Amino acid sequence: MPVQTDLFGCFTDNFGVLIHDPGTGATASIDAPEAAPVEAALKRTGWRLTDILVTHHHGDHTGGIAQLKKAHQCRVVAPRNEAQRIPLVDETVGEGDTVKVGALAGRVIETPGHTAGHISYFFPAEKLAFVGDTLFSIGCGRVIEGNPEMMWQSLLKLRGLPDDTQFYCGHEYTAANVRFAKTIEPNNKALAARAEEVSRLLAAGKPTIPATIGAEKAANPFLRADVPEVAQSLGLAGSPAWKVFAEIRERKNRS
Numbered sequence: 001m002p003v004q005t006d007l008f009g010c011f012t013d014n015f016g017v018l019i020h021d022p023g024t025g026a027t028a029s030i031d032a033p034e035a036a037p038v039e040a041a042l043k044r045t046g047w048r049l050t051d052i053l054v055t056h057h058h059g060d061h062t063g064g065i066a067q068l069k070k071a072h073q074c075r076v077v078a079p080r081n082e083a084q085r086i087p088l089v090d091e092t093v094g095e096g097d098t099v100k101v102g103a104l105a106g107r108v109i110e111t112p113g114h115t116a117g118h119i120s121y122f123f124p125a126e127k128l129a130f131v132g133d134t135l136f137s138i139g140c141g142r143v144i145e146g147n148p149e150m151m152w153q154s155l156l157k158l159r160g161l162p163d164d165t166q167f168y169c170g171h172e173y174t175a176a177n178v179r180f181a182k183t184i185e186p187n188n189k190a191l192a193a194r195a196e197e198v199s200r201l202l203a204a205g206k207p208t209i210p211a212t213i214g215a216e217k218a219a220n221p222f223l224r225a226d227v228p229e230v231a232q233s234l235g236l237a238g239s240p241a242w243k244v245f246a247e248i249r250e251r252k253n254r255s
C-alpha cells in the first residue's frame, strides 16, 4: 500500500504533517510545533504516533515534543549537530543516515543555514521530502545561524532531488513569497502560473503545499541564483551564485 500523508495547520502559519506506512501502521510527525493539532490529526486519521522526526531546534518546531512523547512513548529523532537544544531526543542523525518509519526509509540530508544543524528528510521510494525551514515554496528560510554560502549549498542539495519529488515545508509563506519573487523575476512565466495557482488554492482555503522540486526550480528565485539572467537583473552578472543568492535573501529581509 502506498505511503499516506496528512497535512494540517499549527499556530498561525506553521504546517504540521504526518507520514504513515499502512503496511506496518507506523506514523511519524515531521516536527511537533504544538501537540493539540497533531493529536487532532491522529484522531482524524486513526493513526498511532510512533516517531517524531525533527528538522531543527526552533520552538515552533519542537514545542509539542514533550506532551506527544508522554502520550505516545514515540521515538524522537533529531539532528546530531543541535540535538542538545531539542527535548527528549532518543536518536541523533546526520548526513546520509537512514531513518526508518515502519518500512519507509528516509535519508538524512544536512541543510544548515537557517540553523547550524538543520536537517531535511528525503524518502526516495516515495519521492517525498520534508525540508523544515530551509526551502519554502517560492522562498527559503532566513539565514539565522549560518551564512549565505552555506544556505545556498543546502538549497543546491534540495534542488538536486528528482524533479517529481514532493516537498513539505514548515510554513505557509507562499503568497508573500510570490509577491516578493515577482520583484526579482517579473517576466518569469512559471512564477506567474504558480502565482495564479496559489491565489486559487488560498481562496479555496487550501494549503499551497506540497510543491514539486521541478516546479520550484522554474519559479523560486532562491533556487535560481545561478541563472545568468537573474544575476544580470540584480546587477551582479559574473558574480558567484552564492553572492547572488545573498543579495536576493537580503532584499527579501528588507521587503
Ligand SMILES: [Zn+2]
Pocket: 056, 058, 061, 114, 133
Ligand atoms: Zn525555524
